[in-house]
Amino acid sequence: MAVRAVVIEADGGSRGNPGPAGYGAVVRDPETGEVLAERSAGIGTATNNVAEYRGLIAGLEAAAELGAAEVEARMDSKLVVEQMCGRWQIKHPGLRPLAAQAAGLVGRFAAVRFTWIPRERNRHADALANAAMDAAAAGAAAPTGTARTGTATLGGAPTAGTAPTGTATVGTAPSGQQAAVAKATGTDPATTPASWEPRPTEEGTRLILVRHGETERTVQKRYSGRGDVPLTERGRAQAEATAARVAELAPSVAAVVSSPLCRCTATAEAVAARVGNPPVRTDDDLIECDFGVWEGHTFAEVREGWAGELDAWLASTRVSPPEGESFTAVAERTGRAVDRLRSAYPGETVVVVSHVSPIKLVLRDALAAGDAFLHRLYLDTAGVSVLDLYPDGGVAVRSVNDTSHLGDL
Known part of the structure; x- marks a missing residue:
């Protein structure tokens, strides 16, 4: 059964930056906290930021598969949250195609909200990402994502109080930013050459x-x-x-x-x-x-x-x-x-x-x-x-x- 609203918790990391990398994503019922889907995979050699974007993308894909109309995406990556909300520019060429892919997925929902959370509140996704990194570091095959569909009928968008307390940066990805990001082009971020572009x-x-x-x-x-x-x-x-x-x-x-x-x-x-x-x-x-x-x-x-x-x-x-x-x-x-x-x-x-x-x-x-x-x-x-x-x-x-x-x- 399609759900009305979900919460995504997503994370990614690498052992070294870049290094063996992986991501994890969890989709939850915003009212009960029930896990509706999980996604995790090793992605070879990549940076932390690439892995974090891959975690967000996996979470959005899982939410779309569940038929969600409204999403709150929670991450402990301030970079990804700020870029998806349009407050920070996406200057690194390796992140632009990933941001474009995420923006395309955002456009499939009626509403998407991005929330920064402290790392300790993102332990489930972090554990999935670390397991994927362990597999990547060991040279094992990347695990495929798993999903668990729930039977509960979910109503309404997340209500006040469902977001975790504490320091948070919250925003909705603006349509103009989605359009700009969607035009970005680039190659596989894991193999994108380093840039000599001067940095301020x-x-x-x-x-x-x-x-x-x-x-x-x-x-x-x-x-x-x-x-x-x-x-x-x-x-x-x-x-x-x-x-x-x-x-x-x-x-x-x-x-x-x-x-x-x-x-x-x-x-x-x-x-x-x-x-x-x-x-x-x-x-x-x-x-x-x-x-x-x-x-x-x-x-x-x-x-x-x-x-x-x-x-x-x-x-x-x-x-x-x-x-x-x-x-x-x-x-x-x-x-x-x-x-x-x-x-x-x-x-x-x-x-x-x-x-x-x-x-x-x-x-x-x-x-x-x-x-x-x-x-x-x-x-x-x-x-x-x-x-x-x-x-x-x-x-x-x-x-x-x-x-x-x-x-x-």
């Missing part, structure tokens, strides 16, 4: 990535993960020098975000004091890798005591140290942190103070590099890297491991 920096979010200053463990070249070790006297001097460098790079800083460990917060506080004293906010997703039982040991000690485990760890980012955390897991959480900053601070500069592993992984993904990059890149204590993140998903890496400010420190 002010439209992007600039991240200034700072590794914390020196600690006793960095001097002794010991694995230093979750242990909360303080800066040395030299490390504090490095933090002050880095603060001066950041102030040169960014006359205006919207936020300073730090790993919760004290070697980072001390560095972050020094930076904040030089750039107008924005509050230092901590983010657990920026914490160093958990090195498990290797914590506090040197590489030589680990080689002597855990030779087989060390070889396996060095060979694959999916392998964890004993009782520790894999670099794949670290990349997932740092990716979440970067996505939040891109959404929260459009067109602004944010200083991110973290550790060697998270910063390496952010740079690896920004440069679309392979895992060998992690072993070939050296990041000094108090080194500074800069990258720009654009609303259309574009990335520009401007500097890596700048230590010009440290002198003899």
